[in-house]
Every structure is written in structure tokens, then in C-alpha cells.
Amino acid sequence: MTDPSEYTNVRDRARSVAPLAPREFLRWSWRQLTSMRTALILLFLLALGAVPGSVIPQDSVDAVLSAQWRQAHPSLTPIYNRLGLFNVYSSVWFSAIYILLMISLVGCILPRTRVYLKAVRARPPKTPRNLSRLPEYRTLELDAEPSAVLAQARAALGGYRIDAHTDDAGVDSIAAERGYLREAGNLLFHVSVLIVLVGFATGSLFGYTGGVIIVTGGQFANVASQYDEFNPGSLFQVKNLKPFSMKVTDFDVKFIRSGREVGMAQDFSAGVDYSLGDDGKSQHTRISVNHPLDLSGTKVYLIGHGYAPDVTIRDSTGEIVYAGPTVFPPESTTFTSSGVIKVPEAKPDQLGFLGTLYPTYAFTMKTGPFSAFPDAKNPGLSLQVFQGNLGMDSGIPQSVYALDMAGLKPVKENGQALRLTLLRGETTKLPNGLGSVTFNGVDRFVKLQVSHNPSDWVALMGMILALTGLLGSLFIRPRRVWISVRRKGGRTLVEVAGLDRSAGGNLADELDGLTAHLEEKA
Amino acid sequence: MSHTQFALLSNQAIAVCGVFYFLALMAHLAEWAVGRTVPIDAIASGASTTTTVAAAEGGGTTVTDTLVDVDDDSADRMERFGRVGLMLTVVAALAHFVAVASRGLAADPVRVPWGNMYEFTMTGTLFVVIGYLALYRRYKLGWLAPVVTGFVLITLMVDVLLLYTPVVQLRDSLHSPWLIIHVVAAITATGAFTIGGMASVMYLIKARWLETDHTGDKAGYLARLPGLVQLDQLAYRTIAFAFPVWTFAALIAGPIWAQAAWGKYWGWDPKEVWAFITWVVFAAYLHARATAGWKGRAAAIIALIGLATLWFNFIGINFFFGSGSQHSYA
Ligand code: HEM
Numbered sequence: 001m002t003d004p005s006e007y008t009n010v011r012d013r014a015r016s017v018a019p020l021a022p023r024e025f026l027r028w029s030w031r032q033l034t035s036m037r038t039a040l041i042l043l044f045l046l047a048l049g050a051v052p053g054s055v056i057p058q059d060s061v062d063a064v065l066s067a068q069w070r071q072a073h074p075s076l077t078p079i080y081n082r083l084g085l086f087n088v089y090s091s092v093w094f095s096a097i098y099i100l101l102m103i104s105l106v107g108c109i110l111p112r113t114r115v116y117l118k119a120v121r122a123r124p125p126k127t128p129r130n131l132s133r134l135p136e137y138r139t140l141e142l143d144a145e146p147s148a149v150l151a152q153a154r155a156a157l158g159g160y161r162i163d164a165h166t167d168d169a170g171v172d173s174i175a176a177e178r179g180y181l182r183e184a185g186n187l188l189f190h191v192s193v194l195i196v197l198v199g200f201a202t203g204s205l206f207g208y209t210g211g212v213i214i215v216t217g218g219q220f221a222n223v224a225s226q227y228d229e230f231n232p233g234s235l236f237q238v239k240n241l242k243p244f245s246m247k248v249t250d251f252d253v254k255f256i257r258s259g260r261e262v263g264m265a266q267d268f269s270a271g272v273d274y275s276l277g278d279d280g281k282s283q284h285t286r287i288s289v290n291h292p293l294d295l296s297g298t299k300v301y302l303i304g305h306g307y308a309p310d311v312t313i314r315d316s317t318g319e320i321v322y323a324g325p326t327v328f329p330p331e332s333t334t335f336t337s338s339g340v341i342k343v344p345e346a347k348p349d350q351l352g353f354l355g356t357l358y359p360t361y362a363f364t365m366k367t368g369p370f371s372a373f374p375d376a377k378n379p380g381l382s383l384q385v386f387q388g389n390l391g392m393d394s395g396i397p398q399s400v401y402a403l404d405m406a407g408l409k410p411v412k413e414n415g416q417a418l419r420l421t422l423l424r425g426e427t428t429k430l431p432n433g434l435g436s437v438t439f440n441g442v443d444r445f446v447k448l449q450v451s452h453n454p455s456d457w458v459a460l461m462g463m464i465l466a467l468t469g470l471l472g473s474l475f476i477r478p479r480r481v482w483i484s485v486r487r488k489g490g491r492t493l494v495e496v497a498g499l500d501r502s503a504g505g506n507l508a509d510e511l512d513g514l515t516a517h518l519e520e521k522a
Numbered sequence: 523m524s525h526t527q528f529a530l531l532s533n534q535a536i537a538v539c540g541v542f543y544f545l546a547l548m549a550h551l552a553e554w555a556v557g558r559t560v561p562i563d564a565i566a567s568g569a570s571t572t573t574t575v576a577a578a579e580g581g582g583t584t585v586t587d588t589l590v591d592v593d594d595d596s597a598d599r600m601e602r603f604g605r606v607g608l609m610l611t612v613v614a615a616l617a618h619f620v621a622v623a624s625r626g627l628a629a630d631p632v633r634v635p636w637g638n639m640y641e642f643t644m645t646g647t648l649f650v651v652i653g654y655l656a657l658y659r660r661y662k663l664g665w666l667a668p669v670v671t672g673f674v675l676i677t678l679m680v681d682v683l684l685l686y687t688p689v690v691q692l693r694d695s696l697h698s699p700w701l702i703i704h705v706v707a708a709i710t711a712t713g714a715f716t717i718g719g720m721a722s723v724m725y726l727i728k729a730r731w732l733e734t735d736h737t738g739d740k741a742g743y744l745a746r747l748p749g750l751v752q753l754d755q756l757a758y759r760t761i762a763f764a765f766p767v768w769t770f771a772a773l774i775a776g777p778i779w780a781q782a783a784w785g786k787y788w789g790w791d792p793k794e795v796w797a798f799i800t801w802v803v804f805a806a807y808l809h810a811r812a813t814a815g816w817k818g819r820a821a822a823i824i825a826l827i828g829l830a831t832l833w834f835n836f837i838g839i840n841f842f843f844g845s846g847s848q849h850s851y852a
């Protein structure tokens with residue numbers, strides 16, 4: 001214990017000392033930042049910071065899902081937006097954690113590399129005077145001459161760097177050390193972590209990913225405006241988009257019919273006709289999971305599918321104001337899907353529909369309507385109808401999956417908000433002579449992901465290097481062994497001692513092996 | 523045999539192995555129950571005679587008193603129970619292996635036995651047992667027996683009761699050689715992390731027990747556990763083995779597979795997020811062992827946090843996030 005009076009003195013003195021000079025403060029901060037303890041805490045923060053992104057739908061993972069979530073949680077959404085919780089992995093605070101970690105890492109690697117480079121050529125330390133103090137120590141007596149024993153020992157210590165010594169008293173010994181590469185492995189690992197990050201960063205700077213939803217029969221040309229989601233890297237230039245176009249000709253899916261996984265899509269593939277360049281020849285191929293279409297570096301993946309109900313809507317004048325398939329993203333494993341139909345041309349008022357599609361329509365009093373199976377065996381469409389102003393010409397881009405309710409009011413029948421239910425082929429009149437809706441059936445849509453990532457392989461190579469370094473770091477066991485020999489009463493007294501410099505080593509076994517070898521050979 | 527017969531065989535084999543794990547657990551519990559009166563330095567038959575002699579010479583301290591009470595019999599019986607338990611575990615592991623293998627043969631076409639959570643869990647627990655048996659001799663793991671058999675039994679029960687799925691074909695995204703590599707590595711690492719976690723639990727229990735001063739106790743389960751240093755070493759070695767394997771599974775093979783299937787090496791899908799979290803936490807564990815003030819207890823706690831994130835990812839995540847994850851078949 002410190003004497004309390006001394007303590008007070010120190011405190012008093014401390015108070016009168018000038019505040020830390022800026023330089024010292026910087027140095028102090030740097031030492032803190034690059035300490036093992038800080039690295040540990042930052043690692044924890046990184047783990048913790050990654051959690052919310054697995055709980056809250058992420059824009060970059062599934063934009064449709066996150067849009068739906070936003071609609072369902074209007075009060076939380078602005079707060080979450082503020083905190084970047086829909087884009088955790090590119091948010092300021094998440095970036096801050098890993099950038100700090102990287103700075104700490106650099107600050108850690110540099111001095112260690114300097115120390116290591118000096119140590120690489122170092123010789124094993126001289127034999128200590130008192131070997132019996134070392135953690136591993138054994139003695140044995142042999143008949144062989146000291147020099148013969150040492151020669152045998154040298155032969156047995158393969159892979160060691162070995163020096164011979166003779167001390168003041170004329171006792172011969174050897175000092176041996178191995179495992180210099182462990183630190184190199186550890187440094188390689190940490191440097192590779194940086195490489196991975198650089199790979200990630202450049203990939204997201206120079207590459208892009210885009211998502212596009214195409215109804216079968218629909219066309220797509222590779223220009224930014226045709227994408228539903230387009231995430232270019234900050235340094236990606238739109239003129240670098242590879243010119244190609246394609247048409248989705250058909251879509252095939254098989255659903256599992258029994259078991260816990262009933263209703264999961266098992267085989268699905270889309271047929272596409274594609275052509276490269278402006279006047280390339282059209283070729284046919286099929287895209288499925290694991291079998292993307294590779295257009296020299298730009299890859300097209302099939303990542304999802306769903307239904308697009310085909311409806312025809314007439315307005316009060318009897319004109320067809322809307323016709324064709326509308327994409328309804330799936331919401332459940334049985335492909336209950338929901339979507340929005342906007343009819344700006346309708347007269348007298350614009351019409352909006354909130355729809356739910358049940359591919360295999362079923363109904364009980366308890367559950368209401370639901371979809372019994374994901375396949376389109378008996379599609380049913382349920383619609384809520386709104387009239388008024390869709391707000392589409394306000395200049396603010398609108399989601400095609402949401403209605404702006406500000407200018408809309410529900411269409412009522414007998415004082416109740418109207419809900420229509422249509423089976424395939426049915427037509428229903430809207431009340432008050434607003435027109436009619438026909439549900440013609442369903443088409444399929446596919447969700448394609450197009451990506452071009454020029455430097456993904458950098459991150460991957462970095463990861464492989466990291467693994468190599470890690471293996472070296474964990475399994476190379478640095479250790480030192482000393483053997484001294486002296487004549488005593490006509491025999492040779494051998495002392496063997498060792499020092500393990502790694503965690504989880506098995507030096508004791510190795511020394512046992514060494515002494516056994518000496519007893520046998522010398 | 524037909525595919526349906528293999529499916530049936532798998533179901534029967536899993537029941538059989540459950541029974542044998544149960545019997546093995548009982549044998550090990552009996553071993554430790556008998557062992558409560560056996561001093562740690564007694565070795566079955568012969569050894570206890572020497573202790574009696576020593577006791578006679580040493581006279582009346584409490585420690586030697588307990589030693590005197592020991593009869594040959596308990597030490598003998600303890601060892602016999604231990605051996606029976608081990609044998610039962612081996613039999614159970616064989617049945618377990620049959621159950622896993624025939625799951626794969628039951629599918630048409632024949633496939634690897636990890637198409638869903640039921641099969642993942644079944645295979646993961648098998649790897650825990652294999653790891654335990656492989657290390658049994660080298661690290662004298664007798665003390666871990668009740669923990670391993672108990673853990674595997676309970677996990678398999680959960681698996682059969684909650685996660686059972688009839689055999690179905692592999693989903694499209696699972697048709698890839700990288701799947702086999704990715705999953706074998708992930709399951710191997712899971713098995714090893716689990717054993718490391720068990721050693722860490724035992725470390726914490728023993729550390730707490732030592733604090734309440736039982737240094738004089740010479741009998742009983744906790745006295746018989748290896749020392750804190752050995753427990754820490756076992757945890758470190760298994761985790762140091764598992765960590766690079768996990769690095770390969772989650773951060774190399776997984777991304778390569780994802781690239782082939784979904785066009786993205788890494789998409790921050792919930793399963794990927796949690797695999798990453800597990801990786802970071804175990805990296806923190808390895809750091810903690812090299813950081814002053816974090817060795818020992820803190821490191822053991824970090825290892826357990828890591829293990830929790832791992833099993834949460836393995837089993838829990840599907841319940842929480844449902845079909846939101848592209849990995850939700852797993
Ligand atoms: C990106 C974050 C980092 C990761 C993923 C990471 C990961 C690891 C891993 C897995 C090991 C274990 C290898 C072994 O035990 O031989 C390790 C060891 C080590 N790390 Fe890091 N590390 C990170 C950042 C840092 C930083 C910032 C520092 C410096 C303050 C640092 C210093 C060390 C040291 C000194 C060791 C050797 C510990 C020993 O001797 O066992 N690491 N690191």
C-alpha cells in the first residue's frame with residue numbers, strides 16, 4: 001500500500017504540473033489507440049455493431065423488404081434513418097469502428113515489423129548460467145564424450161538455429177532456437193486483414209451491383225435507368241456499363257410438396273435471349289441459381305421470383321385505362337404477395353389499389369384468406385380501392401410498391417371501405433359507376449442481379465493470405481533449447497533446458513524425445 | 523436398399539444412438555457419483571492400499587482421514603463405470619454415424635447429409651463426439667464425458683423433436699462442390715469450438731470453486747477436473763484449431779459459394795453477419811489471451827460468448843429471422 005500522505009503529495013504535485021503539451025497528448029493518444037487493450041475493445045465494438053444489421057432489413061440486402069418495413073413502422077423510420085440503421089455496414093458509426101481498428105492495426109504492425117526485421121537475423125541467446133531455473137529442465141548421465149553428445153543433440157534439433165558456446169569455466173554448451181516464422185505469420189495475417197479491406201473498398205468504389213425485376217416476356221437493356229435498384233461504387237462511371245440487352249422468355253419452378261420444407265422452391269430457372277452490343281446476335285440460355293450468365297466480367301444472377309397479377313381496369317367512361325401484369329413481391333413462404341396498382345389515367349378521379357395475391361387461394365372464417373401453396377393453382381386477388389390524387393406529379397419520385405395516401409380516400413360501398421376479391425377470370429364492377437376490374441390471371445417475374453466487381457479477387461486473395469499467416473501464427477511454436485555437457489566422474493553430465501515462447505506449446509514432450517534420443521544414440 | 527429404407531434406417535439409428543448416449547451419460551454420472559468418495563490420487567486396485575499405509579503413518583489430518591475411508595471397491599467401480607461409459611459413447615457414435623450417412627443415402631439422388639437444420643444439427647453433434655473421442659486419450663478427457671454426452675443428448679433431442687424434416691432433395695443453391703467444402707469446414711469448426719467452450723465453462727466453474735477455498739478437497743468431480751492451466755490450455759488448443767478452420771469456412775469457402783450462387787461474395791445476410799460476429803469474437807478471444815488483465819477468466823467468458831453466437835447462428839437464427847435470410851434452409 002502507498003502511504004496516504006505520499007499519495008496526497010503526489011496528487012498535490014500533479015496539480016501543479018503543466019497540462020500535457022499537445023505533442024505529448026498526441027503521443028499518449030497514439031499509444032492508447034495502438035494498445036492491445038484498445039484493439040480488443042474495438043473488436044468487441046465491431047462484433048456488437050454488426051448485430052443491428054441482422055435484425056433490421058437492410059437496403060443493400062433486400063430493398064423491397066426494407067421498404068415494407070419502413071411503411072409498417074412510420075414512427076421508428078425517421079430515427080432509424082438518422083442512425084443509418086437501414087445501411088448499417090456503410091453507416092458512419094460502423095465505418096468509424098473499423099477505421100479506428102485499421103489505424104490501430106497499422107500502428108501495431110509498423111513497430112512490430114521493425115522489431116521483427118531486427119530479430120530475424122538474431123542468434124539464439126547464450127546459454128544461461130543456471131539452466132535448472134528454466135521452466136523445462138532435465139539432466140541425464142551418459143558414457144559418451146561431451147563433444148559426441150553435443151553432435152548428437154545438434155543432429156536431433158533439426159530446424160533449429162544453433163550456436164555453440166564455451167563458458168568461463170570451460171563448460172561446453174549449445175543454444176538453439178526455432179520458430180522465427182511465427183511472428184512473420186502473425187504480421188502477414190494482420191497485413192492481410194488490411195488487404196481484405198482494401199479489396200472490399202476498391203470493389204465497392206469501382207464496381208456496381210444492380211437489381212432488376214422482369215416479368216416473363218419483358219425486356220431489359222443494360223443502362224442505369226432500367227434498373228430497379230442501382231448501387232454504383234463512388235468511382236464507377238455509368239459509361240462503363242457493358243452494353244447488352246436481354247429478354248426473359250420463360251420461367252420454370254418446382255415446389256417441394258411435402259415435409260417441413262413444403263413449398264420451398266426447389267428448381268428454378270429462367271430462359272433468356274440475350275445479345276451483346278448494339279447489333280449482336282441473339283443467343284438463348286438458361287439462368288439458375290449457381291449458374292449465372294457471365295458476360296465477360298458482368299454477371300447476371302437469378303436471385304428471386306414471384307407473381308405479377310394481370311389485370312384490366314376500365315374507368316367510368318368504359319375505356320381501358322390499365323392493362324397488363326404488375327409485380328407483386330412475395331411476402332411469405334406460400335407466396336402471399338402484395339403490391340400496388342396505380343391508375344393515373346382513370347376518370348373522373350385517379351384510382352389506386354392495394355392488392356394481395358394468394359397463388360392458391362384458400363379461406364377459413366378464422367384466418368381469413370390465405371395462400372395454401374406457393375404454386376399458382378388457384379390464384380385469388382384481393383384489392384382495396386382508393387380514389388383521389390395519386391400524387392405522382394409532385395416531382396418527388398415514388399415507390400412503385402407504395403401508395404401515397406395523402407390525396408386518396410377509400411372507395412366505399414354501403415358505408416364500408418370496399419374490399420374486392422377476384423378469382424382468375426373474374427370481373428367486378430366498382431361502385432358508383434367508377435368502372436370495373438378484371439383479373440385475367442398471373443404471370444411470373446424474376447428478380448435478376450447484375451454485378452460487376454473488378455477487385456473482388458483482391459479481398460479473396462487477402463483472405464487466403466490471412467489464413468496462411470494465421471496458420472503460421474497459431475501453429476509455429478517458437479522455443480529455445482539449451483544443452484550443456486561436462487565430464488563428471490568418468491561420465492558425461494548432460495543438462496537440457498527449454499523455454500516455450502508460444503501459447504499451447506508442447507515443449508515438455510519434445511524435450512522428453514530429445515533426452516530419449518540422446519540416451520539411445522550417445 | 524431403397525431410398526425410403528435408408529430414411530427409415532436413419533430415423534431408427536438416431537433413436538438408437540439417443541438411447542446409447544443416454545446410457546453413456548448415466549454410466550458417467552454413476553462414475554462421478556461413486557467417485558465422490560474416491561480421492562484424486564487413488565488409482566484403481568492396489569493404489570488405495572498404499573494410500574492406506576500413508577494414512578496410517580501420517581495420522582490424524584482431515585485429508586488422510588478421508589483417504590482411510592476409501593475402499594478398494596469404489597475406486598475400482600469408478601473406473602469400470604468410466605470405461606463402460608466410454609464404450610457406450612463409441613457405440614452411440616457409430617449409430618450416430620449410420621444415422622447421418624443413411625440420411626444422405628435416403629435422398630434421391632444421393633446427396634450430402636446436410637440439406638436442412640435437422641441434418642446440420644445431427645452432423646454438428648456427431649463432429650463434437652468425434653472430436654471428443656479423438657482427443658480422449660491425448661488430453662485425458664474422462665472428466666469431460668458427462669458434459670459431452672449430456673450436451674449431445676440434449677441437442678439431439680431438440681433436433682428430433684423440433685427440427686425433424688423428412689428427406690427431400692437439395693435446393694438448387696446447395697448443388698455446388700463448394701457447399702460440401704464450406705459445410706464440412708463449418709461443422710468441423712463448430713465441433714471444435716464447442717469442445718473449447720466446454721473447457722471454458724469448466725474453467726469458470728473450477729475457478730469459482732477454488733475461490734471458495736476447496737483446496738483441501740481431495741475427492742469429487744470438481745477436484746478431479748484438470749487444473750486451471752490445463753483447462754485453459756485445452757480451450758486454447760481446440761479454439762486455435764477451430765479458428766482457422768472457421769476462417770476458411772466462413773470467410774473463404776462461403777463467399778466463393780455465395781459468389782457462384784448469388785453473385786456476391788459477401789452480402790451481409792443475417793447468417794453471414796453472425797458468422798462474421800463469431801469470427802470477430804474468437805479473434806478477440808485469441809487477443810485476450812495475449813493481453814494483460816484479460817487472461818484466464820475474461821478470456822473464458824469471451825470464448826463462451828463466441829460459442830453462443832455460433833450456436834445461435836446454427837439453430838436460433840432461422841426462428842428469429844425466418845425467410846429473410848437467403849440461408850434460411852440451413
Ligand atoms: C482487424 C482487427 C484484428 C484482427 C481480426 C486480429 C486478429 C488476431 C488473431 C486471430 C490473432 C491470433 C493469432 C495468434 O494467436 O497467434 C491475433 C494476434 C495478435 N494481434 Fe491481432 N487482430 C486485429 C487487430 C490487432 C491490432 C489493432 C493489434 C495491435 C494493437 C493486434 C495485435 C496482435 C498481437 C500482438 C497478436 C499476437 C498475440 C500473441 O502473441 O498471441 N491485432 N490477432
